Structures are given as C-alpha cells and as structure tokens.
Amino acid sequence: MITALTAKSVYPHRSVCLIKDVGDGVIPCAIPYMIHTIPDPNQNIMGCGPLDKAEIETIIDKAIALNVEEKRIDLASGQSIFYDRLVLATGMMPAMPPVTGIRTPGVFGIEKSLSAMRTLRERCRQAERIVILGGGFIGAEFADEIARGSKAEVHVVEMMPKLLYFAFDDEFCDMIQQSLEEAGVHLHLNQRVVTIDGGEQVRSVTLEDGEKIPADLVIVGVGGKPNVALAAEAGLRITAGGSIWVDDYMRTNAQAIFAVGDCALKRDFFTRKEVPVWLASTATAEARIAGTNIYGIRVLRQIQGTIAAFSTKIGGKAFASAGLTCRGCGQEGFRWVCGRSIAPDRHPGTLPGAMPMHVKLVFADRAGTLLGGQAAGGESVGELINTIAVGIQKQLNVRELDMMQIATHPLLTSAPTVHPLINAAHMALAKLRGQASCP
Amino acid sequence: MITALTAKSVYPHRSVCLIKDVGDGVIPCAIPYMIHTIPDPNQNIMGCGPLDKAEIETIIDKAIALNVEEKRIDLASGQSIFYDRLVLATGMMPAMPPVTGIRTPGVFGIEKSLSAMRTLRERCRQAERIVILGGGFIGAEFADEIARGSKAEVHVVEMMPKLLYFAFDDEFCDMIQQSLEEAGVHLHLNQRVVTIDGGEQVRSVTLEDGEKIPADLVIVGVGGKPNVALAAEAGLRITAGGSIWVDDYMRTNAQAIFAVGDCALKRDFFTRKEVPVWLASTATAEARIAGTNIYGIRVLRQIQGTIAAFSTKIGGKAFASAGLTCRGCGQEGFRWVCGRSIAPDRHPGTLPGAMPMHVKLVFADRAGTLLGGQAAGGESVGELINTIAVGIQKQLNVRELDMMQIATHPLLTSAPTVHPLINAAHMALAKLRGQASCP
Numbered sequence: 014m015i016t017a018l019t020a021k022s023v024y025p026h027r028s029v030c031l032i033k034d035v036g037d038g039v040i041p042c043a044i045p046y047m048i049h050t051i052p053d054p055n056q057n058i059m060g061c062g063p064l065d066k067a068e069i070e071t072i073i074d075k076a077i078a079l080n081v082e083e084k085r086i087d088l089a090s091g092q093s094i095f096y097d098r099l100v101l102a103t104g105m106m107p108a109m110p111p112v113t114g115i116r117t118p119g120v121f122g123i124e125k126s127l128s129a130m131r132t133l134r135e136r137c138r139q140a141e142r143i144v145i146l147g148g149g150f151i152g153a154e155f156a157d158e159i160a161r162g163s164k165a166e167v168h169v170v171e172m173m174p175k176l177l178y179f180a181f182d183d184e185f186c187d188m189i190q191q192s193l194e195e196a197g198v199h200l201h202l203n204q205r206v207v208t209i210d211g212g213e214q215v216r217s218v219t220l221e222d223g224e225k226i227p228a229d230l231v232i233v234g235v236g237g238k239p240n241v242a243l244a245a246e247a248g249l250r251i252t253a254g255g256s257i258w259v260d261d262y263m264r265t266n267a268q269a270i271f272a273v274g275d276c277a278l279k280r281d282f283f284t285r286k287e288v289p290v291w292l293a294s295t296a297t298a299e300a301r302i303a304g305t306n307i308y309g310i311r312v313l314r315q316i317q318g319t320i321a322a323f324s325t326k327i328g329g330k331a332f333a334s335a336g337l338t339c340r341g342c343g344q345e346g347f348r349w350v351c352g353r354s355i356a357p358d359r360h361p362g363t364l365p366g367a368m369p370m371h372v373k374l375v376f377a378d379r380a381g382t383l384l385g386g387q388a389a390g391g392e393s394v395g396e397l398i399n400t401i402a403v404g405i406q407k408q409l410n411v412r413e414l415d416m417m418q419i420a421t422h423p424l425l426t427s428a429p430t431v432h433p434l435i436n437a438a439h440m441a442l443a444k445l446r447g448q449a450s451c452p
Numbered sequence: 453m454i455t456a457l458t459a460k461s462v463y464p465h466r467s468v469c470l471i472k473d474v475g476d477g478v479i480p481c482a483i484p485y486m487i488h489t490i491p492d493p494n495q496n497i498m499g500c501g502p503l504d505k506a507e508i509e510t511i512i513d514k515a516i517a518l519n520v521e522e523k524r525i526d527l528a529s530g531q532s533i534f535y536d537r538l539v540l541a542t543g544m545m546p547a548m549p550p551v552t553g554i555r556t557p558g559v560f561g562i563e564k565s566l567s568a569m570r571t572l573r574e575r576c577r578q579a580e581r582i583v584i585l586g587g588g589f590i591g592a593e594f595a596d597e598i599a600r601g602s603k604a605e606v607h608v609v610e611m612m613p614k615l616l617y618f619a620f621d622d623e624f625c626d627m628i629q630q631s632l633e634e635a636g637v638h639l640h641l642n643q644r645v646v647t648i649d650g651g652e653q654v655r656s657v658t659l660e661d662g663e664k665i666p667a668d669l670v671i672v673g674v675g676g677k678p679n680v681a682l683a684a685e686a687g688l689r690i691t692a693g694g695s696i697w698v699d700d701y702m703r704t705n706a707q708a709i710f711a712v713g714d715c716a717l718k719r720d721f722f723t724r725k726e727v728p729v730w731l732a733s734t735a736t737a738e739a740r741i742a743g744t745n746i747y748g749i750r751v752l753r754q755i756q757g758t759i760a761a762f763s764t765k766i767g768g769k770a771f772a773s774a775g776l777t778c779r780g781c782g783q784e785g786f787r788w789v790c791g792r793s794i795a796p797d798r799h800p801g802t803l804p805g806a807m808p809m810h811v812k813l814v815f816a817d818r819a820g821t822l823l824g825g826q827a828a829g830g831e832s833v834g835e836l837i838n839t840i841a842v843g844i845q846k847q848l849n850v851r852e853l854d855m856m857q858i859a860t861h862p863l864l865t866s867a868p869t870v871h872p873l874i875n876a877a878h879m880a881l882a883k884l885r886g887q888a889s890c891p
Contacts, residue, residue: 015869022882040800043862050863056802294868298855301878322859331864361479363495395864396835399873400842402858407846416737419841420761423482424489425770425834429733430454434838439740443461 019304049162192328336385352441458743488601631767775824791880
C-alpha cells in the first residue's frame with residue numbers, strides 16, 4: 014500500500030496497480046487486540062480508501078507466477094498483467110513448528126484476514142484453557158489481552174530463557190514477565206512443545222520435560238518466514254536467511270523488480286549482517302524508498318540498515334526498544350557502556366497518573382555513539398523510544414545527548430532535572446569517565 | 453542545583469556550596485497546577501535531598517554583593533564566602549507591568565515559594581472573578597487550571613493577536629484558544645490593561661478599549677526579566693537584552709565566573725541572535741555544560757544555541773513546539789516549506805483513548821534541514837516533540853525523516869503507515885518536489 018501510494022505521489026502520471034490475495038485484510042499490528050479490546054472486529058479492517066482516493070487500481074487475486082523476461086505476472090483467475098516496474102511485497106507466512114499434532118483442530122496460527130480473526134476471537138472467548146506457543150511480541154500480547162479480558166487459564170511456552178529475549182535485556186524481560194504473571198499467566202520458559210494431543214480436538218500440550226498442559230485452544234506465535242515462493246520460482250536471488258535479496262535501494266537482482274517489507278532482505282544497521290527483523294515501520298520506510306526510486310534513483314535514498322525499533326504494552330505498562338541491547342552487543346562483540354535512569358513521568362511525581370519511567374541507553378565504549386535504548390513506563394514510552402530511534406539513525410553521541418535541549422511539562426513528562434533520557438546518558442558518561450557513580 | 457550536582461559528580465574531591473534565598477522553593481514548572489490538580493501544595497516542594505546526598509552544602513541566605521577581584525560573595529546575614537569558581541544561577545524576576553494600580557491588594561505576581569503559592573492557592577479557590585494578565589504559557593495554564601477546577605469566571609488579557617503567539621503558528625493558537633473558550637474562559641486579545649481599580653482591594657480591571665472587567669483577583673503572568681543585579685553591580689558584562697553575557701561554555705567575561713539559566717544570555721540556534729527563551733530544560737542543559745567545564749574545558753561541550761522546546765496541556769489536550777514556527781521563519785527571513793499531517797494516536801483509531809495527533813514540520817526550503825515542529829494531541833505529544841527537538845539539534849534532513857525507522861504500536865502510537873511525524877515530512881517533501889499534494 015505505501016509503495017503504491019508513494020509511487021503514485023512521486024509519478025502521478027503512471028498507473029499503479031496493487032494485487033493482493035486477501036480481500037478482508039486487517040491491520041496486522043492490532044491483531045491481538047481484536048480478541049477483547051476492539052469491540053467490533055470490523056473496526057480493524059485495512060480499507061482500500063486511500064488507494065481508491067489516489068486512483069490506484071486494486072485487484073483481489075493471487076499472483077501465481079512471475080515471468081521476468083516478459084515482465085508478466087500470472088494470476089490465479091487466469092488473468093495476466095504486464096508491468097514496467099514490479100514491487101514484491103509478499104510479506105511473510107506464519108511458521109508452524111514441526112510438532113506432532115500441529116494440525117489438530119483447535120490449533121491456530123495467526124492469519125491476517127477478518128474471517129480468520131473472527132473465528133479466533135470466538136474461540137478465544139469460549140476457551141477455558143489456552144496455550145500460546147512462543148513468547149515473542151505476538152505471544153506476550155495475546156497472553157496479556159486474553160488474561161485481562163477473560164477468565165481463561167493462559168499458558169505461554171517459550172524456548173528461550175526469557176520472554177521477548179531478542180528484544181530486551183533481562184531486567185526489562187523480567188518486568189514484562191512479572192506483569193503477565195500478575196495477570197495470572199503461566200510461563201514455561203526454556204521449554205519446547207513436543208506433542209499436541211487430542212485427535213479430533215486439541216485436549217493438551219506436552220512439553221519437553223514431560224509436563225502435560227490441558228488445553229482447549231492452542232495459538233501459535235513462533236514467528237514466521239519470508240514468503241518468497243513467487244520470487245524464488247522466477248529465479249530471483251534468495252538470501253541464506255530465506256529473503257529476497259535487495260540492494261540498498263530495494264532493487265532485487267532482476268531488472269525492474271523491487272522488493273520491500275518482510276519478504277525482503279534486512280541488514281542490521283551496525284553490522285550489515287542479515288537479520289530477521291520484520292516490523293511494519295521498517296517495511297513502511299522501505300516502501301517509501303522503493304516508491305520514490307522506482308523510475309530511477311533521482312533522489313539518493315537508501316536504507317541505512319534496520320534498527321529494529323518496537324514498542325508494546327503489557328499489563329497497562331509500555332515497553333520499548335530500539336537498536337542494540339547489551340545482550341546483543343555481547344553477542345556481536347561490540348564493546349559498550351550503558352546508563353540507566355528512573356524517574357516519574359510527571360513532575361511532581363505525585364501528580365495523578367504518574368508512572369515511573371525506566372530508560373536504559375547503550376553507547377559504544379570509546380566513540381560514545383548511541384547503539385540502542387530500552388524503556389518501560391507509561392504510554393509516553395511509545396514516542397520516547399522514537400527519540401532514541403532517530404538518535405541511533407543520526408549517530409547521536411553520549412555527550413550530545415547529555416546536553417540535549419528537550420521539552421518538559423509537569424503533566425506530560427519527567428522533570429527537566431531528572432528526565433531519564435538525558436540522565437541515562439549522563440550516567441553512561443560518568444562511567445566513560447571511569448567513575449563509579451554520579452547524581 | 454544541576455550545576456552543583458554535575459560539578460560534584462565530575463569533580464568529586466571539590467567542595468560545592470549552593471546559596472539560595474528561598475528556603476521553601478517549589479518546582480516552578482508545576483506552579484499553575486498547585487491551585488487544584490496537586491491536592492497538597494507540599495507535594496510540589498523542591499527538596500534538598502539530592503544535594504544532601506551528594507554532600508553539597510546548602511546555605512539559605514541572600515547574596516547581596518559580589519567582589520570579583522577578591523573572589524568573594526557577601527551574604528545578607530553578614531557572612532562572606534570565598535570561591536575558586538562561581539556560577540551565577542540567579543534566574544529571573546516576574547515582571548509587573550507599569551499599570552496604574554498594579555500594587556493594589558489582590559494583584560499577584562508568580563513567586564516561586566511555598567508560602568506565596570499557599571496564599572495564591574487560597575485566593576484562587578475563593579475568588580469569583582479572576583483576571584489574568586498575559587496569555588503566554590503561565591496565563592494559559594492558570595486559566596485552564598482555574599476554569600476547570602472551580603466555578604470562578606476567568607478572563608485572560610493578551611496584547612498579541614493570539615494566545616501563545618510566540619510559541620505556535622495560528623492554527624495551534626486557535627486550538628488552544630478554542631479549548632479555553634470551551635472551558636468558559638473569556639479571552640481579550642489585542643488588548644492591554646490600562647488601570648487596575650479598587651484601592652484597598654482590587655475590584656476591576658480597565659482595558660485600552662474602555663471595557664471594565666469586574667475582578668476580585670488579578671494574576672500577572674506577563675513574563676519577566678533576568679535577575680542580574682548582583683552581576684551588574686560587580687561590573688560583569690550585561691547584554692542589550694538585559695542578560696549576563698556568557699560564551700558558548702557558559703563563561704562570563706569575569707575570570708572564574710560562569711552563569712547559567714534564565715539570567716544568562718541565550719543565543720538562538722539558527723540565528724545566534726539574543727533571544728528571550730527561558731525554559732527549565734534549557735537551563736538544565738546549560739548547567740551540565742558549566743558543571744562539567746568549571747575547572748577547565750576538558751571535554752568540548754558547548755551550547756549550540758537555544759531551540760526553545762516546550763510543551764503544555766490545555767483542556768486535556770497536549771500542545772508542543774520546538775525550533776522555528778512558520779511565523780518565526782517569516783520574521784527572520786528564513787525561506788521554508790512546511791508539511792502537516794493528522795492521524796489518530798492509536799491504530800485502529802477506534803481504540804479506546806485514541807485522540808487525533810496533529811504534526812506540523814518546518815524545513816529550510818532548499819537544504820531541507822529541519823527548522824522546527826509543532827504538535828497537538830494526546831499526552832504522547834510531550835515526548836513526540838523531543839524527537840523533533842533532537843532532530844533539529846542533529847540537523848535532520850526532510851529526506852532522512854521521510855525514511856526514518858520508528859517504533860509503532862496499536863495501543864501507543866499512530867499506525868506506521870500514517871504516523872504524522874513521518875507523514876508531515878513526506879508532505880513537505882512533496883512540496884519541495886513542486887507537487888500540489890501527496891497521500
């Protein structure tokens with residue numbers, strides 16, 4: 014959608030056509046909230062209004078073949094479409110782990126259509142014991158939504174030592190886990206499911222350690238893999254990680270073909286390694302690059318690498334991360350120094366609605382360049398993390414951040430004297446100076 | 453406080469002493485909210501806890517003379533203190549306009565002490581008709597706080613054509629005015645007070661156009677002027693705007709004497725002109741620079757110029773601005789292009805608590821450098837403006853912002869496809885390309 018809208022905006026005299034195989038698509042990020050928070054599932058439909066308004070043709074059909082030589086797409090309906098320029102935005106497919114019984118009725122993956130979500134919503138509302146496979150964002154958000162919206166018993170099975178292990182350092186993972194446990198969610202960490210039992214209808218899930226969890230509904234949220242079948246069959250270059258290879262301008266190795274979003278190669282901002290970061294906001298940035306450069310790179314716009322900026326809300330508390338965690342630094346061999354700070358997100362902190370805001374910032378230990386940040390607190394964390402995200406992308410230095418001028422207000426933010434964004438930089442700087450502590 | 457804490461942190465073996473003349477100081481930014489929102493005025497006391505903890509000596513006394521030659525400060529109590537290094541952080545004095553009757557009982561300026569605020573709080577809670585002189589942040593926030601917290605009739609008299617005229621462009625001023633008018637506040641724009649009438653107790657206020665507004669309480673919030681008496685009498689250089697002159701390292705023209713905060717010269721980030729921008733967050737940034745460099749400029753840290761980043765909340769809606777407005781660009785001769793965008797601050801926009809978020813960004817019309825931004829919406833605007841503030845200070849370009857990767861979440865932010873921060877940049881970029889519109 015964003016590639017189409019951008020291309021039409023930059024090249025208004027070209028005709029743009031969008032082919033999609035799901036007619037009743039939903040806004041994907043809000044899928045967990047379709048169970049209880051969003052009163053009517055119709056409210057989360059991904060409409061075609063903006064496309065219609067921009068005079069972009071939309072075809073609901075499935076592309077089944079791509080002919081690179083003839084610049085032709087064949088559709089399931091039998092129709093063929095010839096193109097000047099093609100953009101592949103085929104997204105990803107939810108993964109179903111190779112577990113005995115994974116096809117048992119009552120086991121649901123996450124599908125991005127209204128009809129599938131209506132079914133899952135009804136099942137979630139009726140179920141008494143729900144097991145969620147995977148403790149990433151989808152798993153944690155579904156667990157929170159279901160546990161707080163109903164009386165169902167909720168279990169999450171995660172193979173890593175913590176929930177959201179790749180997104181946060183331990184202390185933030187722990188806050189998230191505590192919040193879920195307070196809502197009554199049962200966590201099974203360092204665990205895998207070995208069988209799903211039931212036959213006609215799921216009855217239980219058996220873990221590696223032999224524990225059998227009774228269940229009348231299983232939700233699978235273990236991630237996914239890029240949907241590259243069309244590209245691969247047409248001979249386009251596929252990466253080791255299973256994505257469509259693209260250059261920094263989102264061009265594939267085939268002439269006149271671009272790829273954007275979850276199906277396209279993501280390179281890490283700092284290491285340029287291929288990384289499995291599939292986020293709507295990253296896809297949107299890529300879409301704007303492809304849409305602008307589709308008829309020639311008139312404006313030098315390239316993706317700098319993916320920084321993995323995300324946020325979530327668990328148990329009424331917001332959590333967010335951008336760039337490298339300390340754990341990520343360790344794994345990649347980055348030497349780092351980190352600073353932490355906590356302050357109420359209103360001042361004075363006794364004001365109604367005030368919540369503690371935690372910020373942790375990670376900097377390169379000599380250069381002082383901002384590598385990443387994590388935050389937890391009230392809803393303003395959702396925008397706070399974007400200051401960090403922009404700072405990473407603009408290579409903000411710890412000394413610059415320490416003296417950054419920011420806006421503060423009693424009813425909206427922490428006090429200027431203790432704002433955790435600035436104070437965390439200040440703490441890191443004190444460590445860089447070799448001191449033990451600072452105010 | 454922040455200079456002292458920073459200096460003690462960077463030079464832990466030096467002894468640091470803070471002299472202040474108000475023993476019961478309050479957190480200044482929250483003063484308007486001491487009338488109703490903060491249940492107990494004691495909750496807004498500016499404590500000495502952090503100073504005590506850092507082993508900084510605090511003296512409650514008034515500095516009455518500075519002897520530069522002898523490096524000596526004389527106090528009202530008769531005591532004298534000799535210093536190695538001196539930092540002047542004498543702040544500003546609230547201005548009382550030269551109006552007949554300004555000293556009538558019942559006319560109150562804003563004093564930053566608990567005792568003064570207790571009196572004002574009682575008077576505000578008892579008053580039936582309140583006139584506020586000045587429609588800047590203080591005036592607008594007091595009007596909102598009083599009108600929503602009591603049945604008093606509230607009038608605001610402002611000499612400019614709009615409230616908050618120097619902070620926002622017209623459309624944002626209009627939103628703020630509408631919000632206040634909905635709360636029943638009476639606005640008198642393009643007006644000055646000529647007399648305050650009453651004698652023993654204020655009874656009314658007469659405007660330039662002859663209108664007489666009955667009043668039993670008058671609050672003066674027309675700004676102030678830097679408190680530079682001590683510095684001026686000691687022969688330090690004072691600027692044309694009435695501030696203590698400082699260089700980019702916060703050093704005055706006298707050896708070993710620094711100045712920070714409202715009393716010290718502020719230079720505009722873009723023009724380097726002296727500007728009357730007095731904000732706690734700017735003062736805090738300056739304090740960290742002075743505190744770090746006080747025994748020699750070991751770390752190159754200089755103030756880049758003041759960008760005036762601020763936020764407020766009026767009528768339950770947040771408003772914020774950073775850098776140049778379009779009006780400011782016009783006045784300073786900057787050629788600019790602006791982009792505007794509105795989207796719900798949740799996605800889908802039907803989620804509970806969703807509010808429309810307006811963002812307006814101003815860029816240099818050839819270079820595309822971010823010059824300023826304004827925003828209105830829910831509470832997350834308080835942190836959103838800091839992404840803009842950091843962007844200005846890091847000289848973010850419209851093309852970089854258009855492809856910036858940001859974090860989004862249904863319950864916390866706008867959708868990635870329409871986030872107003874990115875979309876406003878996209879709109880401005882379309883204008884830079886000479887197009888009429890874009891999606």
